[in-house]
Amino acid sequence: KAGVTQTPRYLIKTRGQQVTLSCSPISGHRSVSWYQQTPGQGLQFLFEYFSETQRNKGNFPGRFSGRQFSNSRSEMNVSTLELGDSALYLCASSLGQGADTGELFFGEGSRLTVL
């Protein structure tokens, strides 16, 4: 079956702009979580959605937001972009709520560069 699909794969924005990233989970998976990867910082948890509801949220400012649709697809939005937002944004899906089922399946990520 198809894996987790993230679009776009690469994008370049300038400071102050906003960006929307999309994630389609594995068919049948109802949980989608988002992570930010920067060099030396590992994978920083942004938020998790299950059945269209945000279940967990990491320590990121309110400029970072997300949502999940009824078909489990998810989007995350970053407004008023800053240089430090340049990172690889990874989406992961799981059958149940990720924190309890343990195993996450990741997409290839969206590489955001902020100039």
Add this chain to the structure above:
Amino acid sequence: DQQVKQNSPSLSVQEGRISILNCDYTNSMFDYFLWYKKYPAEGPTFLISISSIKDKNEDGRFTVFLNKSAKHLSLHIVPSQPGDSAVYFCAASGWGKFQFGAGTQVVVTP
């Protein structure tokens, strides 16, 4: 706050030798631990996991050891192969929390 720590950012090992990756955690509520492997330009892929009721789990060349009293886990890869060169992330989950370590870059040299 960072509750899962991988203190070695990089590890170089000769092909055929053992690679040992370490991970420490601070939250005793974590009860399930996982290792993910990540190649450049790809998302992380699940490698192996261990529940807190066990102290060892083996899958082929990969073995994960858990020391609950020390809040420490390790991943052993033996023998190491060139294709094992990647970044390895330790992760811990439990009670609604799921956290990754910063990762260890493993380079396997011929």
